[in-house]
Amino acid sequence: MRRITSGTWLVLGLFALWEASARLGWVDSPNWPPVTEVVAALIRDSITGELPLRVGGSLWRMFSGLLAGGLAGVVVGLAFALVPVTARLFGVVVEALRPIPVPAVIPPLVLFLGLDDPMKITVVALTVFFPVLTNTMQGVRAVEVEAIAMGRTFGIGPWRRAAFIVLPACLPYVLAGLRVALGLALVVTVVAEMIAGEQGVGNYLVVMQFAGRAPEMYATVLLLAALGYALNRAFVTLEKRAIHWWFAMGR
């Protein structure tokens, strides 16, 4: 159990200030509902199933994109790092695409893939691809030369070397890239849903904003914050389990 620190009081104080300012009319605006009303809205929308359904859809799109983009990032990263010719040939293309801010690729993708899942999953995958690619390449460079040389001595072919020596050795880097990508993926899922289509939490946010239903809107933001926190926590736990040997080496 953590001791209650000054910081906890600050957070509680801010929430109290929020509640008081709305209840006592210090801030008199339909856009400023008391925090208790926001929590009530959160509970109401959870019970009706509206929010859980939308969150579920968003999560499904996010994880599909994470999987597709992560796989592509690892494969291309391994290829770039292990077969330098591929990096020399295709590196420029990748670097030309990297600086495009993700929301901007949504309008053209809508033309080809429509407003629904395929477009959104592609947008998430594109976002995830770059950090995973960068980290995989870094990871391959950090693999000990002796390990690869030993594999060669034992007559292990290049494909098996990539899969059974290089990939496990650079896993900590890949996972670090995926952790960054996970945060970005949630952001971008929400972005894609806000800009196009009628699915998911992102769309719910915008609809509630237009409808002027402030409690529902803040409830969604709170839920997303909790979701972001939980996802990161879960990932860190899984990461520790997957690469416990890495932490055991004191890195």
Place this chain on the structure above:
Amino acid sequence: MLLDRLRAILPGLAVLALLIAGLEAAVQAGMIRRVLMPPPSVIGATLFDLLASGEFVEPLMATLKLVFAGFAIGSLIGIVLGTAMGWWPAAFRLFEPLVELVRPVPKSALVPPLMLFLGIGFTMKVTSVALVVIFPVLLNTLQGVRGVDRVMLDAARTHGWGTAHTLWHLVLPAALPFVLAGMRISLGLALVLAVLAEMLAGEGGLGFLILDMQRSFLIRQMYAWLVILAVLGLALNGIFAALERRALHWQNRNA
């Protein structure tokens, strides 16, 4: 050296050119629908018109101003708060729960509430950008400040340096590589949020134009503006990397 770099990326540039040529051929041959993907040569001509007529200046400047203002404000807050939290344990205890509470919020989700309060003008957009910039800078600054060599801090104390002097002349320079690494992450995010805020606010800037062109089915123009935005992203990254190298030249020499 420049020539060496050029030679290194020459094959890559050739592949990029080939891909564009292939796309051109595929569109001309009718393998890709022209309405969705105009031939690159047509997009190029549209782009040239935008550049030659000077039409690109105003939206580009609007987006640039937004990114710079938000990036500057967010970085400043992140550095000040990060330094304070890294230096004074009391400040860390005070702000840590708040930071941990706000940090996991996908910042894109904050744009709709901000629009309710600040309208759809510049203030709302700058606030959105600044909010996403703060956290990577703050966390990296915190880490950098905590990582300052104890021996150097003791030496500063021996020389009778005051807190302000120590922070400015020892702690911040030592933490600079971390601060800049955080700022590099934030710069990319700043552009993302700027484009998003422009799209949702629906007035002015490159982000708005790209979405607006798609909705008006002015597809050539959409791709042309997208190219301008991509070049902006590339330029910002390049400029920041160059500034970073200059600011950290002492580090590379020692390494």
